[in-house]
Amino acid sequence: MAQAGRFPAWAFSGLLERGNMSEPLLEVTGVSKQFPGVRALDDVSFTLRAGEVHALVGENGAGKSTLIKVLTGVYRPDAGEVRYLGAPVSFAGPLDAQAAGISTIYQEVNLVPLMSVARNLFLGREPRNRLGLVDVARMNREAADVLAGYGITSDVRRPLGLMPLGAQQMVALARAVMIEARVVVMDEPTSSLEPREVETLFGVIRRLHEQGVGIIYVSHRLDELYRICDGVTILRDGRLVRAGRLADLQRVELVSHMLGRPVSAERSFTSFAGEHDAAAGTPVLRATDLNSRHRLAGVTFEVRPGEVVGLGGLLGAGRSETIKAVAGALPLDSGRVEVDGRTLRRPTPVSALKAGIAVQPEDRKAEGIALGLSVRENIALAVLPRLSTAGVVSERRIDEIVETFMTRLRIKASSPHQRVGDLSGGNQQKVLLARLLATGPKVLLLDEPTRGIDVGAKAEVQALIDELAAEGLGVVLVSSDAEELIEGSDRVVVLRDGAVVGMLRGDEVTTEHLMNVIATAAS
Amino acid sequence: EDDNAGSASTANASAAAQATKSADAAGATCTLQQYGGTKVDLNTATVGFSQSEKEANPFRIAETQSIKDEAGKLGIPTGNLKTTNADSKFDKQITDVSTLIDQGVQLLIIAPLNSDGWDSVFAKANAKHIPIVTIDRKINAKSCTNYLTFIGSDFAEQGKRAADKMAKALNNTGTVSILLGAPGNNVTTLRTSGFKDELAKVAPGIKIVFEQTGNFSREDGQKTAEQLLQANPNVNGIYAENDEMALGAITALKGASKKAGDVKIVTIDGTKGAVQGIVDGWIYSVIESNPRFGPLAFSTATKFFNGEAIPENIIIQDREYDTTNASSDLGLAY
Amino acid sequence: MSTVTTAPEAVERAEAASMRTERIVELVQRQGALAVLALVIVVGVVSFDSFRTFDNLGTVLISAAPPALIALGMTFVIVSGGIDLSVGSLYVLGGVLAAWASQYGTWAAFALPLVVCGVFGLVQGSIIAYARLAPFIVTLAGLLGARGLMLALSGEGANTYLVRTDAFKHFGTGELGGIGYPVYLVAVLFGAGMLLLYRSRFGQSVYAIGGSEDAARLMGVRIRSTQIRVYVLSGLLAGLAGAINAARLGSGVTVLGTGMELDAIAAVVIGGTLLTGGAGTLGGTIAGVMLLQVIQNLINQIGTVTSAWQTVISGAFIALVVVAQTYLARLRRVASG
Amino acid sequence: MTAPADVKARGLDLARLRRLLPAYGVYVALLVLVLFNIGYTDNFLEWSNLRIQLVQVTPVVIVALGMALVIGTEGIDLSVGSVMALGAAIIPLYLGYGAVAAIILALVGGLVIGLVNGGLVAYVGLQPIVATLAMLVAGRGIALVLSSGRYKDIRDKDFLAIGTDSLFGVPYTVWIAAVLAVVVGFLVRRTVFGRRLLAIGDNRPAAVLAGVPVRRVLISVYIISGMLAAVAGIIQVSRIGSADASRIGLLIELSAITAVVVGGTPLTGGKVRVLGTVAGALLMQLLTATMIANNLRDSTAQMVQAVIILVAVYAARERRTR
Ligand SMILES: Nc1ncnc2c1ncn2[C@@H]1O[C@H](COP(=O)(O)OP(=O)(O)OP(=O)(O)O)[C@@H](O)[C@H]1O
Ligand SMILES: Nc1ncnc2c1ncn2[C@@H]1O[C@H](COP(=O)(O)OP(=O)(O)OP(=O)(O)O)[C@@H](O)[C@H]1O
Ligand SMILES: [Mg+2]
Ligand SMILES: [Mg+2]
16 A cells, blocks of 8 residues: 555645535435435435535445435435535436535536536626627636636647546536535546646645535545545445545455455455466457557557556556557548558457457446446347347357356346446446457457446456456556556556557566656656 | 320320310400500520429429420520529518519519419519410419410319219219319319319219318328328328329328228329329329410410510319329330 | 647747637637628629619529528527427418418417417427427427417418408518518517527527536536426417418418428527537528528529429538538647647 | 245235336227227228227237337338338339248348348447338338339239238138237247347347347347338238338338337336237227227327327336336
């Protein structure tokens, strides 16, 4: 556990006392919410005080997002009461909640990509001139000013969708804070931020905290929680497990509460076993001089069977692009992709898959799984030709393979026929991995495989990656979590601006080295 | 009544041409002076013709062709006859005619899609004193002010004649179904009212049990007839407001295992297919609605420009076909 | 032109160049319909004497007035992520109502169609917003319903009501400087529409719900009221278009409007508005409407194109413009990385 | 902790019933309408009447089958009516070479339009509604040009037999529609193609990355839709005995879409209900027949239809929890 010193510590001294003394801002008692087949919340209570940063933690599917949506009127609870500023409330929707002073940053960036940054920031609160018309000039000016405070200097008149994800998240944050909120809810705000942006976010949190705003903070990154949170509420399977001061809880205790089983304190934070026994043999994947206008400039690397190669770099370094290029999903201007020594001509997702490359994209919901289809159909999707004769699928063979992988990855679903959209994030991710593995790949390309999934699922996924590498697969791993990247990878290829700027191997695979390479390349 | 058809097709063509039935002696007339235009030499004039529907069915084909042929015969240069087709869109026809006026046509021949709604066209054409001859459908407006004259059939009269035929076919007793034309169309309205009024008068014993639209199309005519034969299997007569629907009805009758002549069909138009239907025994009678407007339209215009008085309505003589003349006059059908 | 080099200056230079390309392409794409329109007009002016007359301009403009109004409403609907198939029927219905109501004066002739078609839009919008049925289906039912109502009011289409008020008639046929009054009204309404779409909070909500309904909901946009208002607006404009047309034609013609909805959609799409919602401009819509009108006008200028070929030409044009736009949009995406 | 037993045991509660309604609502509506007709429409249960209803509904059913597939991919095909017209225009041109040749060429016509539609959607990236709108206009134009805009009477006995003859008392056309429905149903449920199609409709980018040959599947879907529409055109021509490119298939796209949606297939893709589509088409057909048989006026008929569509689609909608 070498995370001390990774972030400069700044103390919230005296906050807990102040927080405890003040009146509850928001009080939830006995709330339940049932979805078809799932009890997402079961008699949950929760209290938030002014000036408190309250961590809401739990495994994937524990009910965190659901609780937040109940608070903000997106869902109506089946039972229970929500009290705000001492009075019972039932918000008709987010707008209602917002008007009352509860402002939310949702888990997925929830802005309108086609609208300009400024219009997104001010939507519903646009400055107006005497005629009641939106004062566009003033809006743009003010937007630029506000965003400058969040380290964003790009043109606010451009469509939001053209900005990097992290910047979009900052816009969402700025938007949430701009209204005079009493409560700010943040559902995994850091999952797409890079370290510098995380610091900006924490700066904002500190400011809000000093103003006496109550903050609900959801995150799977435990070190973040310990840095900024005072109180904690732990959910498991929709039930309240424990609530109290975070400082009173050991990290190990916290995790075991979340998982519902004891966890050994000795274990490393990630579940990677360490070095893999990478055979010196021929590389299973070799990417040579990949070029794509404005995205990739001559990326070259190779992966041997049984080896995990990490792709490092800051947000926008071109890691996802590299992965997509190898998987045939990004048109290349030039470059060569070889699997087992055989060159893919004009790589397309179809030919890449045939050659044995399986890819797990960064954005699970948009590019990964088909939310409306069942677990079963999702798992079988990529291997249909193999499970069919003359184009007619064999239900039996599908059942077999689905059964195998649901067991192996311990996918929690009420049945193989459950809609994937109704599963929790972690289980959705597992379904996606099951689909990759079902293809019997030689190379796995994993882009942020543990983003937005809880410690339990994360550990399982990490262990799985080890296991697969041990079985002789070549793995390419992208992770914004430096620790995960370092512990999981045998070698790390460092990217910047779409080009390889360094390579860490053997003893060099440490966080310090990684930071060093990134920093040196930047200067 | 009709002259005997010659075997040569040229003879047919002239025999098939329209003849005026009534010059409506009592009716108003119109001269160039009254209308306020200037004399135009048709041989060098530009003429605009606005067709209402696609030239898909025999009536429209014959109508457009007749206008074009006659223009050719008169020696009007091809470029000087501007034709437009509104494709059954009324807005488009209004625009079409406006464009024709802007192009400087000196005579307008219009086959209107609808009888009402021509105010804006009149405003424009009358300012320039462009004579308008409306053919086949009448326009509800002032003759000699808004338009010059109407050449066409009397639709109510056609309905009436159909009713007479139907009465005769059924010996004044039985049940009849009507296949209506397209809704909202004044041809439909008049052919219906003419038929119903006359039937009530001459054959009160005949009951109308069913009236549904067949949209003037063979397909819809067939569909509606099929339905009607299910609801009224014993119907004695079918009055189809155009030949297309009648032909559809015949297919429906065949499908319902009826024999030729089981159900008496009376229809309006006079297309080859329908007249052949009489020969084959499926149709009892066809009332003609003659589409060959070219000669009459241009001769009327010539007379007008020569200063003669033109009657406000030129009602043409429509033939009728039945077993007595169908095979001999088949060549006259279009 | 590859960016194999990693030197920061080179990247920056490439960035700047790509920004420039992007602007140009964006301009062409946004104004694609306008560009084609200009081209078609030039061809017309060069080829036909009668095309370049002022009269002809007047004819094109007045003919474009009702479709433009319908397309105006349709733009709002499509930007909001919906579609409105009922406009053709509402257009006829509006005309019939206006003609009938004209016996009670000009104001009645405008008010009745606005009220009835507005209510129609309200009902459709409410069903879409509250029952969450697909706009395509709801307005398809609206298409049937409005036409049925129109037929019922006009004795199955047999009765055509004539416009009784001269003032109303005069509005339809009168001209100012050679251009019909309705054209001025349409121009003013487009101006107002632009303010509404670009400069009002309502307009922002329209873009937001079309861009991402879920995001808009979470950002506190009132989805339902925005949706309802969009369909009311579309209904009102279709009714108004019907009224204007009735004034122009002098009667409540019942044989109108079939296929009008598709024409309006085509015009909006040609104008560069995304059918998926969230993006679009009214300037583009005007260009789209005018383009369709001018092509028709040119076909008439030639005067000998058969109706069969006319149809082929129109279809090909729609395909051409839209395909060109899509390619430009793609170019732009590539340029912007 | 997979599949807790009690969830399965509590299967038959109200929520479950409500979830079943979208799937079976159209059958309930159909049943109600049939019962109404048995009570109020003369001769309704006569075989000849049922036969006519089946015969009349076949073109819509066949077109709707293709439409359902297209809608399953989150697309829409507005060009089907024009494809029917194109088929109708081609047949008389090639009947001289025999009925089979004419039919094959009409099918080729459907294939070509489908190919263009699919190409515009899959390669050019046009939105389906736009691409097929353009083909709706252009396709009919081509049909009109091919037929010189005029209708032609068909006299070929072999060809007309399709529309008039029967097998075991059931008309050929109905057999054709039934077989096609079974084939399409099989395609959706049991084949690789069907599952890929649904995956594309549910999440196209994901399907791409899962190695689904998206473009090929999309093009195939539009080709199938085009060819089915051509089949409908052939059937229609042989039934009427004349080929009228200017009228055939007018507005059938709307009827087909209505049938598909009323049958419980959402316009948002990812799901196809084949039997529901057939039932949806039958429902709309019976509705029209009921109104004609009871001599309802056109105005009333259209308004009733509007209401029924709304009610049926409302019943079939997917509920969201809140
Ligand atoms: N709209 C819905 N319909 C059905 N089930 C749902 C819905 N939303 C959530 N669920 C289910 O409710 C449970 C709680 O989900 P929730 O999103 O609150 O979890 P979470 O704690 O936020 O997880 P994560 O960390 O993955 O975001 C999960 O089992 C999920 O599958
Ligand atoms: N200069 C740029 N201008 C605009 N967008 C950019 C630029 N550079 C990168 N992006 C966008 O930012 C996003 C992130 O880039 P990319 O996916 O390559 O980064 P990454 O290293 O994979 O980061 P991560 O996966 O952590 O988000 C991409 O969608 C990319 O299109
Ligand atoms: Mg969550
Ligand atoms: Mg990435």
